[in-house]
Amino acid sequence: MTQRVIPLADERQLRQLPAIPAELPAPTGQLLDSRGRPIKDLRISVTDRCNFRCVYCMPKAVFDKDYAFLPRESLLSFEEITRLARLFAAHGVTKIRLTGGEPLLRRNLEKLIAQLVEIPDMEVTLTTNGVLLPKKAAALKAAGLKRVTVSLDSLDDAVFRAMNDMDVPVSDVLKGIEAAEAAGLGPIKINMVVKRGLNDQEILPMARRFRGSGHILRFIEFMDVGSSNGWRMDDVVPSAEVVQRIHEAFPLEQIDPNYTGEVAERWRYADGGGEIGVISSVTQAFCSTCTRARLSTEGRLYTCLFAQSGHDLRALMRAQRSDAELSAVIGQIWSGRSDRYSEIRSAETASLRKIEMSYIGG
Numbered sequence: 001m002t003q004r005v006i007p008l009a010d011e012r013q014l015r016q017l018p019a020i021p022a023e024l025p026a027p028t029g030q031l032l033d034s035r036g037r038p039i040k041d042l043r044i045s046v047t048d049r050c051n052f053r054c055v056y057c058m059p060k061a062v063f064d065k066d067y068a069f070l071p072r073e074s075l076l077s078f079e080e081i082t083r084l085a086r087l088f089a090a091h092g093v094t095k096i097r098l099t100g101g102e103p104l105l106r107r108n109l110e111k112l113i114a115q116l117v118e119i120p121d122m123e124v125t126l127t128t129n130g131v132l133l134p135k136k137a138a139a140l141k142a143a144g145l146k147r148v149t150v151s152l153d154s155l156d157d158a159v160f161r162a163m164n165d166m167d168v169p170v171s172d173v174l175k176g177i178e179a180a181e182a183a184g185l186g187p188i189k190i191n192m193v194v195k196r197g198l199n200d201q202e203i204l205p206m207a208r209r210f211r212g213s214g215h216i217l218r219f220i221e222f223m224d225v226g227s228s229n230g231w232r233m234d235d236v237v238p239s240a241e242v243v244q245r246i247h248e249a250f251p252l253e254q255i256d257p258n259y260t261g262e263v264a265e266r267w268r269y270a271d272g273g274g275e276i277g278v279i280s281s282v283t284q285a286f287c288s289t290c291t292r293a294r295l296s297t298e299g300r301l302y303t304c305l306f307a308q309s310g311h312d313l314r315a316l317m318r319a320q321r322s323d324a325e326l327s328a329v330i331g332q333i334w335s336g337r338s339d340r341y342s343e344i345r346s347a348e349t350a351s352l353r354k355i356e357m358s359y360i361g362g
């Protein structure tokens, strides 16, 4: 049998230090990139490991028992993460999302949350597959977490088990959602990645299930992140089609975004059954309003989800560089940012070697 070999963009061995600017300007809280976009959100991957092997994200063919996940000492410590988070806050970041991999696999995550919520005016959120929420929700809430986003791609057990490829039943995730609700971690957002032919028949059942629940269901277009998920445009179900399919069963009307740069387009049920969101990263790129930076599990800064390389902030911290130096490096990187991958996506760009989502943080 021939084996499929998938080249992964793996920067983990490259440890080139980012240049430290000669001048160390104090942060103004209003850092802009080269296209005038402020830095507002920081997504932090706290682990590259996951208890799922979603076929579109961490396929078993690549992330198998021989896959070299990062060793413990490579991960940013909670103190390192908090130090960087404070520096980003001084540049204008007001929202942190903890992600991964599966963030709830990181031991004592609540301790990190307790440190991050101490940063003035910082909103801290978390994206999880939900399975560990029954064990963790109360501790997360007590640590100061306000809300969670739970990923769930289907209500059909056979479809869901095939998608997570670890035989996890839907009921485990639903129990997680209930635990989050009971702990007061709402309103809960539920993210469904839609891949044509795999789970698009689940759009309506999901809409029906979460209508009137107080949870906000959001449909995400299948993206060409990383290099291992075999992405093809034909697999993308455009958000417009998702909205149309739901609208035919439950009439929808569009509503205003909560704030400029919100990634999800909002729609509400005309009969008052709550709202849904659609995230159209492929068919309606939102690069022009993208205010997100990403910190990988081992402390590389990426200025785009589709980046091919990052900037090694961990190396600077472990080389005993000062806060002023680190802050100036962050400022320099963001002000040079010109990424707009989704606006220029094509079959050619889709096959570029990009960083895996589990490492960079989804």
Ligand code: SAM
Pocket (backbone or CB within 6 Å): 050, 056, 057, 099, 100, 101, 102, 103, 127, 128, 129, 130, 150, 151, 191, 192, 193, 220, 221, 222, 223, 224, 225, 229, 357, 358, 361, 362
């Ligand atoms: N393990 C956590 C979870 O399941 O939510 C956090 C990490 S996961 C990478 C974050 C989100 O990215 C999930 O909602 C997942 O479905 C989504 N995702 C992963 N690969 C994707 C892709 N190729 N296109 C669109 N969304 C994707």
